Structures are given as structure tokens and as C-alpha cells.
Amino acid sequence: MFKPYNPTEIEAxxxxxxxxxxxxxxxxxxxxxPYYGLVMFPYPSGDKLHVGHWYNxxxxxxxxxxxxxxxxxxxxxxxxxxxxxxxxxxxIKTGIHPDASTKxxxxxxxxxxxxxxxxYDWEKMVNTSQPEYYRWTQxxxxxMFAHKLAYKKEALVNWCPKDQTVLANEQVQxxxxxxxxxxxxxxxxxxxxxxxxDYADRLLDGxxxxxxxxKTKLMQNHWIGRKKGINLTYHVAETQxxxxxxxxxxxxxxxxxxxVVAPEHPxxxxxxxxxxxxxDGSLAEHVKKYVxxxxxxxxxxxxxxxxxxxxxxxxFYAINPLTNRSMPIWVSDFVLGGFGTGAVVGVPGxxxxxxxxxxxxxxxxxxVVQASDGDLSPIERIEQVQEDEGTMxxxxxxxxxxxxEAKEKVMDYIVGQGWGERVVTYRLRDWLISxxxxxxxxxxxxxxxxxxxxPVPEKHLPWLLxxxxxxxxxxxxxxxxxxxxxERTEKLFGKGWTxxxxxxxxxxCSSFYYLRYLMEGNQKTFVEKKLEDKWMxxxxxxxxxxxxxxxxxxxxxxxxxxxxxxxxAHEEPFKRLIHQGLITNQGAKMSKSKxxxxxxxxxxxxxxxxxxxxxxxxxxxxxxGGDWSDTGIKGVDRFVQRAWAILTEKSGDDVTESAxxxxxxxxxxxxxxxxxxxxxFNTAISALMELLNAAETAGQLSRETAMICxxxxxxxxxxxxxxxxxxxxxxxxVMDQEWPTYDPAQLVSDTMTIVVQVNGKLRANIEVSxxxxxxxxxxxxxxxxxxxxxxxxxIRKEVYVKGRLVxxxx
RNA sequence: GCCAUGGUGGCGGAAUUGGUAGACGCGCACGACUCAAAAUCGUGUUCCGCAAGGAAUGUGGGUUCGAUUCCCACCCAUGGCACCA
Numbered sequence: 001m002f003k004p005y006n007p008t009e010i011e012a013x014x015x016x017x018x019x020x021x022x023x024x025x026x027x028x029x030x031x032x033x034p035y036y037g038l039v040m041f042p043y044p045s046g047d048k049l050h051v052g053h054w055y056n057x058x059x060x061x062x063x064x065x066x067x068x069x070x071x072x073x074x075x076x077x078x079x080x081x082x083x084x085x086x087x088x089x090x091x092i093k094t095g096i097h098p099d100a101s102t103k104x105x106x107x108x109x110x111x112x113x114x115x116x117x118x119x120y121d122w123e124k125m126v127n128t129s130q131p132e133y134y135r136w137t138q139x140x141x142x143x144m145f146a147h148k149l150a151y152k153k154e155a156l157v158n159w160c161p162k163d164q165t166v167l168a169n170e171q172v173q174x175x176x177x178x179x180x181x182x183x184x185x186x187x188x189x190x191x192x193x194x195x196x197x198d199y200a201d202r203l204l205d206g207x208x209x210x211x212x213x214x215k216t217k218l219m220q221n222h223w224i225g226r227k228k229g230i231n232l233t234y235h236v237a238e239t240q241x242x243x244x245x246x247x248x249x250x251x252x253x254x255x256x257x258x259x260v261v262a263p264e265h266p267x268x269x270x271x272x273x274x275x276x277x278x279x280d281g282s283l284a285e286h287v288k289k290y291v292x293x294x295x296x297x298x299x300x301x302x303x304x305x306x307x308x309x310x311x312x313x314x315x316f317y318a319i320n321p322l323t324n325r326s327m328p329i330w331v332s333d334f335v336l337g338g339f340g341t342g343a344v345v346g347v348p349g350x351x352x353x354x355x356x357x358x359x360x361x362x363x364x365x366x367x368v369v370q371a372s373d374g375d376l377s378p379i380e381r382i383e384q385v386q387e388d389e390g391t392m393x394x395x396x397x398x399x400x401x402x403x404x405e406a407k408e409k410v411m412d413y414i415v416g417q418g419w420g421e422r423v424v425t426y427r428l429r430d431w432l433i434s435x436x437x438x439x440x441x442x443x444x445x446x447x448x449x450x451x452x453x454x455p456v457p458e459k460h461l462p463w464l465l466x467x468x469x470x471x472x473x474x475x476x477x478x479x480x481x482x483x484x485x486x487e488r489t490e491k492l493f494g495k496g497w498t499x500x501x502x503x504x505x506x507x508x509c510s511s512f513y514y515l516r517y518l519m520e521g522n523q524k525t526f527v528e529k530k531l532e533d534k535w536m537x538x539x540x541x542x543x544x545x546x547x548x549x550x551x552x553x554x555x556x557x558x559x560x561x562x563x564x565x566x567x568x569a570h571e572e573p574f575k576r577l578i579h580q581g582l583i584t585n586q587g588a589k590m591s592k593s594k595x596x597x598x599x600x601x602x603x604x605x606x607x608x609x610x611x612x613x614x615x616x617x618x619x620x621x622x623x624x625g626g627d628w629s630d631t632g633i634k635g636v637d638r639f640v641q642r643a644w645a646i647l648t649e650k651s652g653d654d655v656t657e658s659a660x661x662x663x664x665x666x667x668x669x670x671x672x673x674x675x676x677x678x679x680x681f682n683t684a685i686s687a688l689m690e691l692l693n694a695a696e697t698a699g700q701l702s703r704e705t706a707m708i709c710x711x712x713x714x715x716x717x718x719x720x721x722x723x724x725x726x727x728x729x730x731x732x733x734v735m736d737q738e739w740p741t742y743d744p745a746q747l748v749s750d751t752m753t754i755v756v757q758v759n760g761k762l763r764a765n766i767e768v769s770x771x772x773x774x775x776x777x778x779x780x781x782x783x784x785x786x787x788x789x790x791x792x793x794x795i796r797k798e799v800y801v802k803g804r805l806v807x808x809x810x
Numbered sequence: 811g812c813c814a815u816g817g818u819g820g821c822g823g824a825a826u827u828g829g830u831a832g833a834c835g836c837g838c839a840c841g842a843c844u845c846a847a848a849a850u851c852g853u854g855u856u857c858c859g860c861a862a863g864g865a866a867u868g869u870g871g872g873u874u875c876g877a878u879u880c881c882c883a884c885c886c887a888u889g890g891c892a893c894c895a
């Protein structure tokens with residue numbers, strides 16, 4: 001009596017068996033072919049798991065199951081990135097302690113994750129908010145401190161005067177507080193930094209060896225932003241002053257006609273203070289007025305003004321050493337005080353911003369690069385500004401050289417003359433790790449009565465996060481409230497000693513979690529070297545593209561630093577990386593605040609986990625994502641039921657398939673293999689659907705073929721595959737079986753279909769045997785009725801593509 | 811503005827060393843089963859046309875016997891960066 005497939009009952013049965021047999025618990029010491037498959041660990045939000053999580057985790061699991069069937073000892077751990085702002089905000093709103101809400105949320109999420117049927121090794125779970133984890137976050141800080149990679153300095157933070165709190169960049173919208181709308185101000189605060197800039201070159205050069213999406217590598221490249229250029233020193237005429245300008249294009253310096261300094265530049269300060277007086281005294285007043293105006297502008301006002309250039313002449317001139325030309329010195333806010341040297345040399349013929357500025361204030365424009373089309377006319381319109389390529393003109397000894405060659409030549413010359421020095425600049429800035437927040441790992445630092453920082457000795461770790469704290473914003477770090485924290489510090493270090501009240505950025509917690517998974521019961525060291533050597537780097541890391549820069553740069557930096565400290569053997573944490581696409585709902589990212597979060601629970605309840613995860617994979621390529629819609633889930637449900645029916649009811653030992661079917665089976669093995677290994681689960685599923693359709697037409701399957709089909713299905717529908725495997729008498733778990741291989745000889749058939757075109761238009765299909773030669777095939781093609789009909793006039797050309805088509809041109 | 815990625819039926823999507831565009835699935839239509847409905851199964855389904863045939867992969871051009879695929883220009887969408895010298 002045929003029984004339809006009942007997912008609820010059967011999925012529960014297999015999950016129980018997997019757990020009993022510890023099928024997913026990797027023996028980190030024994031594994032011979034280590035394969036470390038990792039998905040970015042989730043934040044345990046109150047929204048529970050949504051469809052987006054499933055879209056990320058389930059296909060990743062299918063990929064790792066496939067790796068396991070290829071014979072790898074796969075290790076796929078899971079954990080929680082549990083510190084962070086949402087739990088703290090929730091606490092402010094409801095009074096529920098972040099630790100309580102986090103624990104509740106993680107418990108729920110673990111249950112949900114287990115229902116997915118993923119092969120996570122829960123014995124190795126980590127939770128960054130627990131002392132046994134964050135002691136290592138603090139240990140990392142101590143290492144950074146000991147190796148002089150941690151330092152304290154004043155930095156500006158986004159400050160909301162009404163809410164009395166520091167805001168993250170994402171909480172600032174157009175210069176205003178996201179919650180109350182007040183204007184956000186920049187407030188200086190002494191904070192801890194990690195010197196990621198020391199690693200800028202290595203972070204950049206290391207990208208080459210990584211098998212990451214090119215897009216992601218490019219983003220990191222821009223983020224680090226290495227620029228090679230020169231600091232050129234200009235003398236200010238009739239004074240003892242000099243102004244240093246950074247430029248990456250010294251080759252165009254014969255075309256320099258002005259200098260611009262930022263309003264914050266010391267030279268401007270001297271004019272305002274009356275230390276330097278221009279010949280025309282009234283100019284000093286103008287400078288003063290302009291600087292006041294520029295400094296008062298808010299971010300918002302600057303944006304509104306767009307790109308229109310403003311500025312004033314200072315009354316002073318700089319001398320270009322190359323040409324001896326006097327160049328007027330201007331002040332303008334398009335030059336940034338904090339970048340480069342805070343002064344730029346204006347070459348309006350070959351830089352668009354300089355051009356706009358020169359046009360605005362009638363400064364001469366000189367052409368020193370000939371356009372690639374040979375244009376040598378004066379530059380009058382912005383389209384003529386030649387920025388990228390060309391040949392030098394009007395530049396004495398550089399004339400006739402391509403710009404790259406001229407650049408090297410002129411730099412050597414300038415350095416030789418002592419007018420400047422080569423420098424490399426980076427866009428990357430040091431990592432500010434201090435947060436004036438409660439829900440994070442306390443920075444393990446204490447201050448002596450004189451205010452000097454001292455690291456908390458390792459024996460006092462974990463340096464516990466106090467619990468006697470109010471979460472209400474007061475304008476200070478919440479830990480300032482804790483009596484216990486202050487008493488603890490005085491008791492351990494002495495009277496007058498105070499703890500650091502800031503906590504660490506959660507990106508610190510997530511910068512090394514992949515090492516903490518490799519614990520194997522060991523909690524005594526940060527990471528066991530043998531295991532690290534064996535399992536790292538992560539073979540495949542899967543997560544969202546929003547982490548392309550921050551998390552993925554911080555993790556690389558930390559790994560490199562740990563390597564230099566002698567803690568780990570490898571320098572790069574993630575060998576291969578792929579980003580899943582984003583699932584939106586009505587075009588928007590799913591979030592509780594927008595109220596568009598789709599829960600997977602009802603679908604899983606109704607169709608089972610296998611159907612739901614396959615449906616997500618069938619939607620389209622994994623890297624694409626898409627807008628959520630449940631239309632079509634029925635098709636996958638039907639597929640599962642039909643697969644169950646055919647494989648259990650219509651397979652037998654005494655069946656022999658047709659040659660055509662056997663060939664299809666081998667082509668399917670190839671297609672499924674290729675699809676899964678390139679994360680195109682959608683085409684893997686459609687290939688299996690086609691095979692099933694053919695099997696239905698054939699009526700019966702041999703047992704051998706059925707067992708191949710089940711193995712192909714196993715990574716995609718793990719529960720169903722186990723049940724089928726058992727029903728058909730397979731030994732052990734199907735996920736422990738070998739992945740099927742195909743016979744290349746089966747991929748080609750004896751006959752082939754040749755397409756016949758006349759003038760490029762399809763007119764007929766002919767079946768020919770594989771051994772027919774070109775002349776025979778063309779002759780056969782010409783005999784087709786529908787071909788003859790269109791062969792009017794003489795044949796001018798006959799094209800034959802082997803095994804594919806004939807095209808007759810008349 | 812710059813950089814990156816993409817644009818294919820009613821819908822999700824498939825197909826690229828240039829060679830039958832629309833696989834697979836959804837939806838829809840018709841039919842079978844049913845008192846009926848659901849479920850299931852079968853047939854059809856890019857558009858225009860009764861048909862023969864023609865048109866069609868964002869738009870316009872180009873290369874080619876042949877272009878979704880290569881080249882040029884443009885439009886649109888998404889993501890990232892943004893006065894970075």
C-alpha cells in the first residue's frame with residue numbers, strides 16, 4: 001500500500017537519529033581531509049530566524065553536505081554574535097536585561113536552526129556575550145596592547161545633545177539623530193584605537209592570493225586606498241613660509257597655476273592671527289570671514305550646496321620651483337584639513353575639481369597633456385580636462401613622454417633637487433574600538449590615580465561585565481554607574497584606581513570567532529596550535545556582501561596580527577569566500593521596524609524543511625537573492641512527492657534502462673555536480689526534475705539508478721534522501737556515501753541533431769549518425785523539404801559547425 | 811559624479827570558447843477523475859497571424875554566414891564610495 005511522504009514525521013525521525021549518532025560532531029584531531037565550512041554567525045535578534053537566514057544557511061549547508069560526500073571531513077560550526085546595540089536598545093525600552101533577552105533569543109534560534117536540518121556541530125557553539133568567550137576578546141586586546149598595536153587618542157564621535165548619547169554612523173541620517181531628529185554634533189572623546197594602518201600594505205597585497213569575488217577584493221582595495229605620490233614643498237614669496245602639497249600627479253606640475261589650502265591649515269591660522277599680513281591688508285579680513293563661514297557649515301548644508309566651489313584669495317603667492325611661476329594661494333573648503341597635507345596644488349587643465357575652481361575665479365588654465373585624439377587646443381570646457389592618459393607638452397624635459405613615464409621622471413627630478421619626497425598615503429584609518437555602550441566586552445584596562453592606563457593582568461580575565469548598571473542614557477558610558485565595577489578595581493589594584501568604562505566594538509568579537517570554534521574541549525588557550533594549523537584557513541566562508549569591507553578587513557587584520565604574535569600559523573583567515581544574495585520583501589530589506597519580516601515557520605510546518613530549503617534554492621542563483629514570494633513552493637512540494645513515489649514504487653532489481661536514459665543519468669550527474677560546486681542550486685534542482693520526468697516516462701528504474709538519484713538528492717533534501725536510502729535498503733547514512741561520478745563516454749550519443757539554417761534562419765532539424773562527414777551532412781540537409789523551399793538562387797556559402805549546425809547562405 | 815553588477819515570456823529563472831532563445835518550475839486555459847470542490851493526472855501556453863510566415867533577450871548602432879553572448883553610445887535598476895588631491 002503506497003504511503004505519501006510525510007515530512008513532519010520523517011524529518012523529526014532523521015534529525016533525532018543524526019543527533020543520536022553524533023553525525024555532525026567533527027573529531028577535529030582525527031579528521032584526515034579537513035574541510036572547514038563556515039557561515040557568518042547570526043545576531044540573536046528578537047525577530048527570530050527569518051527567511052533571509054534560511055536563504056543564507058540552508059544552501060550553505062547543502063554545499064557543505066556535498067563537500068562531505070566528496071570525502072572531506074567537514075566541520076561546520078555555528079554560534080552567535082550576541083553583543084551589540086539592538087539588545088541594549090531593547091533593554092532601554094523594556095528594562096529587560098540584555099543578557100536575559102539574548103539568552104532567550106539564542107535558545108529560540110537554536111531550536112529553529114535545528115529544524116533546518118543543517119549539520120552544525122553544536123558542541124563547539126560560541127556565544128560572544130558569555131564570559132568564557134569574551135575573556136578571549138579581552139585577551140586579544142591585551143595582546144594588541146603588549147605589541148603596541150593598541151593606543152589611546154582623542155577622536156570625534158557623533159553625539160546627540162538631546163538623547164545624551166553617542167550614535168553609530170548608521171543612526172545618523174543627514175546629520176540628524178535617527179530617533180529624535182536633533183542635529184548631531186561632533187564631540188571629542190579619548191578612545192582606544194587598533195593600528196590596522198600598520199597592516200595596510202599586507203592587507204592589500206594579500207588580496208591577490210584569495211579566492212574571493214573580484215568585486216569584494218576591489219572594494220577592500222578602495223577601502224585601503226593606497227596612493228603613491230609626492231609631497232612637494234612650495235615657498236611662499238616674500239615670506240619664510242612653505243606649504244607642502246601632496247599630489248599623485250606631479251607630471252602635470254608645469255601646468256600648476258594656483259595653490260589651495262584648507263580652512264584648517266596652519267598657514268591660514270597665521271593670517272587670521274595677524275602673524276602674516278598680505279600686502280593688501282583687507283584680504284586678511286576676507287580670509288577670516290570665509291573661514292568662519294566654512295567652519296560653520298554643517299554636513300547637510302555642504303550637501304545642499306553641491307559641488308559649487310567657494311573660496312577667497314589670501315594675498316600670498318607660492319613659487320613653483322619647476323617654472324618659477326608665482327601661483328596665487330587660495331583658501332577653500334573643498335580641500336580637506338584632515339586629508340593629505342591639507343593643501344593642494346591646482347592644475348586646472350588636468351583635474352576636474354581644479355578646473356571648476358579656476359573657472360569660478362578666473363585663474364589661468366594651462367594645457368600640459370595632449371589628448372589621445374591629438375587635441376592641443378586651449379582647455380575651455382570640463383569635457384576637455386584630460387585626467388587619465390596622453391602625452392606631455394609644454395613641460396620642458398617631460399615633453400613627448402606618456403604621463404606614467406613622465407610621472408616617474410619628474411618625481412626623481414624633484415627628489416633630486418630636494419623640493420619634495422615620495423610618500424605613500426592610505427585611505428584606511430586606524431580602527432576605533434571604544435564604544436560608550438553597556439552590552440559589549442569591557443576593555444581590560446585600569447587607570448592609576450594619575451590617569452595612566454595599565455592592562456588588566458591576564459589572570460583576572462574574564463574581566464567581568466558588571467550587572468548593577470542602569471541602561472538609561474546619561475551622557476556617559478553606562479559602566480560608570482556600576483559600584484561593583486569600581487569597587488572591584490580598587491580592591492584589586494588599590495585606592496584611586498579606576499576601570500576603563502568603555503566596551504569594545506562588536507566587530508572585535510567577530511574578528512576571531514572562527515578560531516574559537518576549534519576548541520575540542522580546550523578552554524585554556526586562545527587556540528590550539530595544532531588544530532589551527534590543520535583546519536585553518538576556512539575553506540569556504542559564506543555571508544552577506546554588506547560585510548565586504550568592515551568585518552572581512554578586521555578579521556584579516558586580526559589574523560595577521562595573531563600570526564605575527566606567534567599565535568597562529570596562517571595569515572589569512574578565509575581562503576574562499578562567497579556572498580549570498582539579499583532576500584527582500586516588497587523591495588525592502590526585511591526588518592522588524594519596517595514590519596516586513598517573513599517567518600519561515602508556517603512554511604516549514606506545512607511543507608517540511610526539505611521543501612522549504614529547496615524552494616529557496618530553486619528561486620534563482622544563490623548569489624542573486626530576490627524579492628520574496630511564496631508562489632512556486634507548490635512545484636517543489638510536488639517534486640518531493642513525485643520523487644518519493646517513483647523511487648519507492650517504481651524501482652526494482654530486474655529493470656534495465658534504455659541507453660538513452662542511461663546517458664541522461666550521466667549527464668544529470670554532471671549537471672548536478674557542476675551546479676552545486678558553483679552554487680547554482682537552482683539548476684541542480686531543475687536537472688533532477690528533468691531526470692524525474694524522464695523516469696516517469698520510462699515507467700521503471702533500476703535499483704542502482706534509484707540509489708544514484710538518492711545520493712544526488714542528499715545534499716539538497718537531506719531528510720527525504722535518508723528516508724529513501726533506508727527504504728531502498730541502503731547501508732548507513734546517505735550523507736556518508738560517496739558522491740556519484742559520471743562516465744564521460746556516456747555524455748555523447750551515437751546520433752546527433754544538426755540544425756539546418758538558411759540565411760541564419762532555422763528551417764529544419766536532421767538526425768545524423770556521429771560518423772557522417774561534413775559533405776554528407778550538408779548533402780542531407782539540402783534534401784530536407786523545408787530547406788529546398790528556401791534555397792532560391794545560388795548557394796553562396798556553406799557553413800558547417802561540427803556536431804551543431806549547417807547554415808546555407810543564398 | 812565615480813566604481814561595480816545586472817536588464818530575457820504574465821512571474822522566478824535557463825542557455826555564453828558566438829551556433830535551435832525561453833530548459834525547469836509557478837501561474838493561466840482546456841480536458842480527465844469527482845455529485846461538487848480540493849488534490850492528482852493529461853494537453854497547451856513568448857508575441858502578431860486562420861495559416862504560410864514574421865517579430866522578439868532594456869534602446870540605438872557596429873562586427874559576423876550567424877549576436878542574449880563580442881564592440882561603441884545611451885537609458886534604467888541595484889549595491890558600494892563620494893569634493894581623498
